[in-house]
Amino acid sequence: MNAAALKIDSLGIRFGGLVALDAVSIDVAPRSIHAVIGPNGAGKSTLVNLVTGLYAPTTGCVTLDGQVLTGLPPHRIAERGVARTFQNTELFTDLSARDNVLIGLHRHLGYGLLASTLRLPRFHRVEREASRRAEELLSLVGLEAQATTSAGDLALGQQRRLELARALAVGPRLLLLDEPAAGLRAAEAEDLCSVLLRLREELGLTLLLIDHVMRVVMGVSERITVLNYGRKLAEGTPDEVRRNPEVIAAYLGGGPDVA
Ligand SMILES: Nc1ncnc2c1ncn2[C@@H]1O[C@H](COP(=O)(O)OP(=O)(O)O)[C@@H](O)[C@H]1O
Ligand SMILES: [Mg+2]
Numbered sequence: 001m002n003a004a005a006l007k008i009d010s011l012g013i014r015f016g017g018l019v020a021l022d023a024v025s026i027d028v029a030p031r032s033i034h035a036v037i038g039p040n041g042a043g044k045s046t047l048v049n050l051v052t053g054l055y056a057p058t059t060g061c062v063t064l065d066g067q068v069l070t071g072l073p074p075h076r077i078a079e080r081g082v083a084r085t086f087q088n089t090e091l092f093t094d095l096s097a098r099d100n101v102l103i104g105l106h107r108h109l110g111y112g113l114l115a116s117t118l119r120l121p122r123f124h125r126v127e128r129e130a131s132r133r134a135e136e137l138l139s140l141v142g143l144e145a146q147a148t149t150s151a152g153d154l155a156l157g158q159q160r161r162l163e164l165a166r167a168l169a170v171g172p173r174l175l176l177l178d179e180p181a182a183g184l185r186a187a188e189a190e191d192l193c194s195v196l197l198r199l200r201e202e203l204g205l206t207l208l209l210i211d212h213v214m215r216v217v218m219g220v221s222e223r224i225t226v227l228n229y230g231r232k233l234a235e236g237t238p239d240e241v242r243r244n245p246e247v248i249a250a251y252l253g254g255g256p257d258v259a
Pocket of ligand 1: 042045
């Protein structure tokens, strides 16, 4: 699997009179964990929506390994190896953890409705392969023991990791995570962080990790970009960003804690 390099170049979008993102450029190195942080309304989710093709930018361009993504519909961008999770959990709560991952896999592997209705040999082969893959993905995110538990009965931290497993089903090279640690207890956030590190090590993924609290991303990110009111306020290593006077000033007004 090739490591993916994401280049976000002068990306901007306007919603009516509001400039939600203003000429933001970010280089995400292959096989790195790059965090984007900033207070609510800073433009973080908008950035993810632009990269994944949900929104069309007013200015700028996004490339993955030099190939332009901007202008492609979301499913084409997904085919290039880009997957995401959403800020709000979107699991099927009545289905088991395993079935939630299988749904992601079925969308990816694909077999015709006719083949599945008639239960043709191809259906059984694909089905066996999908089950095996689902088990692998669940164990990659530390949920092998929860395979048959309903998603709705999992703890929040486990649900977030299940969403990760489902996003991985499409075999991405670049994964964008929109506030995966929001609302998690400290221990759950730590579990999540070790899974993210494992994804990078074992799958060679490039990760763009959105959060609004720097504390969560300090331990896992090589680089952090700070957004504020749609603009890039600072960028650097976690230490550089934490010491940046502009970041400190922006966050002193009761924003997310920087420590
Ligand atoms: N589809 C949209 N239509 C209008 N305004 C939007 C839309 N999406 C986001 N915004 C606005 O853009 C700004 C940035 O939002 P968002 O990217 O969700 O921030 P964050 O994820 O950093 O909290 C906010 O002011 C938000 O209200
Ligand atoms: Mg958001």
